[in-house]
Structures are given as C-alpha cells and as structure tokens.
Amino acid sequence: MLSALGNPRQAAAQLMNFGLILSTAFMMWKGLSVISDSPSPIVVVLSGSMEPAFQRGDLLLLWNRNLFTETSVGEVVVYNVRDKDIPIVHRVISKFGTGPTAKLLTKGDNNDSDDTKLYAPGQNYLVREDIIGRSVVGYMPFIGYVTIMLSEHPWMKTVMLGIMGLVVVLQRE
C-alpha cells in the first residue's frame, strides 16, 4: 500500500477513503441526533435506579420531540443535570403547569426518594429544556457495558488501543 504514495492523486484518494469512513460515521450520528432532536440520541443506563425496567448497561434509543402529546406524569425520561454531561434515566412523578415552562419532578423506580438531591444546588425541579429524551423508543440490553467498563477502568482503553495497534502492524507482514 505504501508504494502508492509515489503518486499524489492516489495518496489523496486513499486519504479520502479513510476520511470518508470517519465522516460518514459522524454524520450518521448527527443525523440521528437531528431526527430525534436530542443531543445524545443513544445513551447507556449507568445505574440500577430504574430496575426492573432498565438494567445497568442497557443501551437506549431516545426520541425527544413533543409532536402529539406533552411530557406527562408516568413517562420515563432521560435528562442531564444542569452543566453536567451524565444522562439520568428516571420517571416523571409530578408536574406543575403546562408547556415548556412546566415544572417536572423525577424519581428512579428503584430509589427511595425523589431526584431533588441529584439536581444542581438551588435547582428543585426540571423543565422541558433539561430533558434530552422524552421517551425511549428502542433498547438493547447489556451492550452498553463496554462503555461503562472503559470509563470506570481507563487502563482498558490503553489495552484496547494496544491490541488494535498490534493487529494493524501484524497484518502488514
């Protein structure tokens, strides 16, 4: 493959193929994001606070549009705590008001108390804006454990990269 680099057009074409793989993957993610109107349309359940409905390690596909109905009490939603990037999957247990300024309170099915202590200091309720997924439209059990393992044991990332590097080098021969 390296011998092709003598010709600049061929080198450019190979670079282009590699770049297109990355960019197509990225655009597919962004496309899903735009269609579902969620900044993160695929999330992993990180805790067991919604058992037995959702287990730790489940992969969820989210939908974030209110086309026909408003988010109401009893729905399972996914939200980010203000200024944090951690998605929390809990159920809406009370609602005051209607529309985008309605105040929502959530609680995990498997938790003893509601989410007030999870919210940011000074925040006592959620509004529609905080929610990144108003309903779960698809789910795959267990797959998300890879992400959980990688974030809880960062050395595994190094091991994975090392193995991938080894495979690439060995394939050349």
Next chain:
Amino acid sequence: MATQEKITVYNIADLKNTTDDAIPNYLTSLSFTPSHLLTDVRLALGFSAFALSAACFAWDYNFGFESTKTYTAFAVALYTILNGLLTFWIFYVEKGTIYQGTSPKGDKIRISTETKKNVPVYHMTIEVKDGKTGERKTLKISRSFTEWFDAAGRFVAAPLQTVLAQGVDVIGRVDTKRANAAKVEGGEAGPSAVYTPEMLAMLSGEGVSVGSAAETATGTEAAEAKKGGKRRKN
C-alpha cells in the same frame, strides 16, 4: 529494482490492483498524456463531503447542539447528497476505469478493468478514438494473471506490455518494440507459447527488465521451445 515486491497470487484483489497500477505507468512511460478528470471530480466530491462534516463537527463542538441544530440538519442533508453523487460517479461514470488519456499520436484511449470473484482472469475493456479519423472502437481483452505474475508473486512488466501493444493498435503504434515482439497466443487459461512460468521467474529474478535482455530471452526461449521439450531453467 533489485528486490521486487511479492504479492499473494491467491488474492485476486492484489493481482488486480498491481496490474491496475502497472498499466498507467506503462502508458506514461510511452509518453501518453493522462486525463485526470475522473479522478479529480471524485476527489473534489469526496473532500468537499469530508470538509462539510469537519465543519459540522467544529460548530457542534464549539457552540453545542441546540444552537446549531438547523445548520447541522442542512449539513447532514447536503452530506447525503454529496455522498450519493460520489457513489453515482464511482459506479456509473468511472465504471472501473483505470486509465484515460491521449497517445503522443493524438489517439484517445480509455481502459477499464474488472475481475470476477475467485477467477484469476483479468478482463480489460479498451475504448479508443482514432485521432485522425475520429473512429471509435471498443476492444475486450481477457487474459489470465499467470501471464505476467510468476509463481512466487512477482510482477513482470514485459508480458503485460506485449499483450497491450499487440492487442491495441493505438498502443502498438507508439510501442513498436513490443508490438513486433514474439506474439503471445494467450487467453483466459493462460499463454500457450513464449512466456512459460520458468521464464517469468527468470525475468523477475533479473528485475523488471525491459529492453534487449528480455528480447533475447524471448528469442532464445522460442527457439528452444521449437526444438522440443522444456529445459530446466535456473
């Protein structure tokens, strides 16, 4: 060219790619002028799609999802269109073309190649347009890869060049040496004369030799073959 690269002879993709790379080199060495239009359009489409996705990544990273939603939606739609055009270009316009250009005598030539899965035969479709008469012709040449790869997987340029020079008169006019070399009656099953596997091994052992060394080798082999019986070459 002392040590030559060896490829896996069982890998059709390797055989095809090596041969596809050799033909433009050969034609360029004969002073053919290549036309880069096909490649350039493909590169333009591919890189603009990539640039769009890079821009989308940049504004999403810097400004967040909510404020750039509309731009992202347009970017995804435009990216899909560009990728669709690129695929269309590769499958319907390029169609396996490996070379397009003009000979030093003014004739136009376009060569596309294909192989069928697990069959080691190289199919070439050559479209020529005569520079003076404007007459168009399409030739199909199918030869076995064994004609220009030796058993170890080294590529030997001379037999491939001879096939092209003798099969396509536009090339033969420019490369008179190969056109007048001993004729190789070949086909999908391989050559039936001149270039025996032992010869290919010998030719590749000398390196990719073009010129009188190969010619005399061809000449002596043909003479000895006529005398009957293969001789062990070393």
